[in-house]
Amino acid sequence: MSTDTPASAPAESAAERYLAVQRSDEFAGLRRALRGFVFPMTVAFFLWYALYVILSAYARGFMGAKLIGNINVALVFGLLQFVSTFVIAWLYSRFADRRIDPVADRIRAEIGEVTHEHGPRG
Amino acid sequence: MNTVLAAEAGSTTARNLTITLFLIFVAITLAITVWASRQTKTATDFYAGGRSFSGFQNGMAIGGDYMSAASFLGIAGIIALYGYDGFLYSIGFLVAWLVALLLVAELLRNSGRYTMADVLAFRMRQRPVRTAAAVSTITVSIFYLLAQMVGAGALVALLLGIKPGTTFLGMDAGTAKVATIIMVGALMIIYVTVGGMKGTTYVQIVKAFLLMTGAIVMTLLVLAKYKFNLSSLLGDAASASGKGSAFLEPGLRYGVEAPGDALKTFYSKMDLLSLGIALVLGTAGLPHILIRFYTVPTAKAARKSVLWAIGIIGTFYLLTLALGFGAAALVGGQAITAQDKAGNTAAPQLAEALGRDFFGGSLGGATLLAIIAAVAFATILAVVAGLTLASSSSLAHDFYANVIKRGDASERQEVTVARVSALVIGAIAIALSIYAQSLNVAFLVALAFAVAASGNLPAILYSLFWKRFNTSGAVWAIYGGLLAAVVLVFFSPVVSGAPTAMFPKHDWHWFPLSNPGLISIPFGFLCGWIGTVLSKEHDEDKYAELEVRALTGAGAH
Numbered sequence: 061m062s063t064d065t066p067a068s069a070p071a072e073s074a075a076e077r078y079l080a081v082q083r084s085d086e087f088a089g090l091r092r093a094l095r096g097f098v099f100p101m102t103v104a105f106f107l108w109y110a111l112y113v114i115l116s117a118y119a120r121g122f123m124g125a126k127l128i129g130n131i132n133v134a135l136v137f138g139l140l141q142f143v144s145t146f147v148i149a150w151l152y153s154r155f156a157d158r159r160i161d162p163v164a165d166r167i168r169a170e171i172g173e174v175t176h177e178h179g180p181r182g
Numbered sequence: 183m184n185t186v187l188a189a190e191a192g193s194t195t196a197r198n199l200t201i202t203l204f205l206i207f208v209a210i211t212l213a214i215t216v217w218a219s220r221q222t223k224t225a226t227d228f229y230a231g232g233r234s235f236s237g238f239q240n241g242m243a244i245g246g247d248y249m250s251a252a253s254f255l256g257i258a259g260i261i262a263l264y265g266y267d268g269f270l271y272s273i274g275f276l277v278a279w280l281v282a283l284l285l286v287a288e289l290l291r292n293s294g295r296y297t298m299a300d301v302l303a304f305r306m307r308q309r310p311v312r313t314a315a316a317v318s319t320i321t322v323s324i325f326y327l328l329a330q331m332v333g334a335g336a337l338v339a340l341l342l343g344i345k346p347g348t349t350f351l352g353m354d355a356g357t358a359k360v361a362t363i364i365m366v367g368a369l370m371i372i373y374v375t376v377g378g379m380k381g382t383t384y385v386q387i388v389k390a391f392l393l394m395t396g397a398i399v400m401t402l403l404v405l406a407k408y409k410f411n412l413s414s415l416l417g418d419a420a421s422a423s424g425k426g427s428a429f430l431e432p433g434l435r436y437g438v439e440a441p442g443d444a445l446k447t448f449y450s451k452m453d454l455l456s457l458g459i460a461l462v463l464g465t466a467g468l469p470h471i472l473i474r475f476y477t478v479p480t481a482k483a484a485r486k487s488v489l490w491a492i493g494i495i496g497t498f499y500l501l502t503l504a505l506g507f508g509a510a511a512l513v514g515g516q517a518i519t520a521q522d523k524a525g526n527t528a529a530p531q532l533a534e535a536l537g538r539d540f541f542g543g544s545l546g547g548a549t550l551l552a553i554i555a556a557v558a559f560a561t562i563l564a565v566v567a568g569l570t571l572a573s574s575s576s577l578a579h580d581f582y583a584n585v586i587k588r589g590d591a592s593e594r595q596e597v598t599v600a601r602v603s604a605l606v607i608g609a610i611a612i613a614l615s616i617y618a619q620s621l622n623v624a625f626l627v628a629l630a631f632a633v634a635a636s637g638n639l640p641a642i643l644y645s646l647f648w649k650r651f652n653t654s655g656a657v658w659a660i661y662g663g664l665l666a667a668v669v670l671v672f673f674s675p676v677v678s679g680a681p682t683a684m685f686p687k688h689d690w691h692w693f694p695l696s697n698p699g700l701i702s703i704p705f706g707f708l709c710g711w712i713g714t715v716l717s718k719e720h721d722e723d724k725y726a727e728l729e730v731r732a733l734t735g736a737g738a739h
Contacts (some may be wrong), residue, residue, distance in 0.1 A: 061217075063403040063455065064208055075726075075727065078392060078723070078726045078727040078730045079726040081726075081730045081731055081734075081736075082726035082728075082730050086733075087730065087733070088679060090733055090734070091729070091733060095647075097284075098284040098285060100196070101280075101284055102280070102284055103286060104278050105277065106462070109273075109274075109277050109458075109462055110459075110491070112273070112457055113454065113458035113459075113563075114455070116270065116432035116433075116436075116437065116439040116454065116458075117432070117436075117454045117455060118451065119309065120431060120433055120439075123431055123432055124428075124430075124431035126427075128410075128413065128415045129413030129414070129416075130414075130416035130417045130420065130427070130430060131413050131416065132427075132430055132431060134266055134430070134431055134432055135266070135269075135416075135430070137517070138269050138272075138273050139500075141273045141276070141277055141439040142273070142496055142499070144640065145276055145277050145279065145280060145492065145496060146492065146493075146496060148280055148284075149279075149280065149283055149488075149492045150489075151488055152283060153485065153489055156288075156482075156485060158513065159227060161482060162735060164481075164734040164735060167730075167734045167736070168734045168735050168736045171189070171730070171734075171736045172736070173268075177631075178370075
């Protein structure tokens with residue numbers, strides 16, 4: 061138990077504690093959940109944005125095609141980038157509130173006493 | 183004769199009104215700064231505003247920090263002169279926030295303390311990594327500062343109505359520009375040295391509110407003129423430009439096709455891709471944006487502030503469409519380039535045209551011009567304060583406290599050094615800005631983005647997500663990416679060998695692209711990888727601590 065740890069060696073105990081937490085199943089689950097969301101989402105929005113930039117460079121005919129009045133594909137495609145950004149931000153916020161925060165809070169509470177050893181200067 | 187007199191009277195009114203409004207803004211922000219200085223007692227107060235801001239407040243402040251002269255003056259100018267291509271900036275600047283939201287903001291908030299280097303150096307040897315991070319923070323911030331000061335210089339000649347051959351308070355246009363740059367520099371130094379992060383944050387919140395209000399009012403007026411029919415606004419802008427529907431399509435400014443010159447066309451298209459990648463990857467590497475995440479108490483609040491920021495910034499960038507195309511239709515490219523070759527004055531000129539139309543003649547025009555010009559000055563001041571704070575924090579906390587003093591400096595010493603650093607960096611920025619006045623500010627900011635994306639982003643992402651990453655990797659990533667970006671810019675047509683270059687009469691350029699991102703960003707990532715595998719160093723315990731703290735917020739400051 062942590063209360064048995066000699067006060068003279070708090071640094072080692074903190075390091076061991078973090079290492080133990082990092083190797084725990086609960087933490088591995090948290091990492092997997094976070095990376096499982098943010099990595100694919102990053103790839104997705106990056107490719108979607110890259111597609112927009114590449115079409116702007118190489119598909120001028122397509123981008124210039126008029127849809128309604130003077131509103132062309134380029135403008136709509138650009139506005140869709142706004143929509144996708146807002147949607148992804150909203151999805152992430154919902155995901156983090158539900159799937160990340162509760163687990164992170166639980167793990168933080170479990171290692172709560174370690175944090176005090178950092179003191180105000182940390 | 184009468185119209186000339188009326189115009190004269192209008193411009194004198196505008197001049198007085200702008201100066202009055204601007205002085206009011208300066209008085210209010212200085213009062214806030216003095217108030218904030220009384221609340222600033224510890225280093226955490228100075229560097230991170232006591233971590234006491236709410237998600238919404240910080241979201242507004244991020245908006246105020248991010249929506250720079252480049253966003254307001256630069257993008258509107260590029261859209262007004264080149265049409266659709268300016269919109270690319272708006273999109274890139276916004277989408278970039280997803281990198282910050284998904285990969286950086288919360289993890290950085292949890293594991294860092296005052297500067298970007300807190301995270302980069304967490305599991306590394308402190309001195310080399312912090313030195314590299316300080317060098318890179320200051321380089322990026324100075325590029326960015328230049329852009330803002332150039333914007334201020336461009337504005338002042340318009341605002342004070344100083345035409346070639348005439349003077350104001352005995353100054354001609356050139357002298358007035360230099361005087362403005364010095365005044366903006368002096369104010370930013372005061373905000374930062376006196377108010378620290380708290381003062382700077384409130385200045386940014388006030389500015390975000392003013393800028394959003396100004397942009398919304400102008401957009402409503404532009405749309406009202408076209409009976410809220412976007413298509414007829416676009417049609418009018420296209421015909422006023424003399425370029426027809428090409429004005430509404432990509433290709434007039436970037437990725438220009440040179441018939442019969444395949445190589446030139448290829449370079450031009452690569453330049454477009456290069457700009458695109460620099461914009462989207464730059465934001466999460468900008469030190470003045472990253473340190474804003476430290477001003478809130480928790481990672482959840484950091485997330486909330488980014489969500490607010492995305493909402494505010496996204497709305498603003500949608501408005502740039504109306505501002506830019508509105509300026510093209512109602513002011514016209516010729517009138518804009520006559521005032522400022524790079525188009526930086528399109529938005530205030532649009533304000534003048536709208537005021538004339540809606541609020542009765544030249545007096546109305548002068549009034550709206552004065553209001554929008556004062557907003558633009560507020561915009562510039564808030565951003566330069568953020569940039570100066572980021573670089574002086576890094577110089578004091580990273581270089582002085584952790585490299586020179588090896589972590590032995592007292593809080594008091596650190597904050598004193600930060601204040602002195604703000605003075606020095608402000609002075610350097612003022613001196614350099616005087617030489618960069620012919621460049622478009624959105625374009626200059628794009629260069630800062632490229633440098634940030636090349637020098638900082640690889641090291642940040644490797645630090646947070648790559649177990650094997652080490653001191654050697656961090657140092658290689660930062661210097662490699664930074665040097666590649668700066669060297670390529672130096673040998674690009676931006677600096678020499680083109681009519682619009684900083685040194686138009688000389689030519690030492692050999693790099694064909696004006697934005698280095700396409701080469702320098704992958705190069706930064708590659709350097710980080712090479713540096714890492716060349717060294718055997720690996721601190722397993724510290725990585726465990728970093729990862730656990732970053733993901734859970736345990737031990738967060």
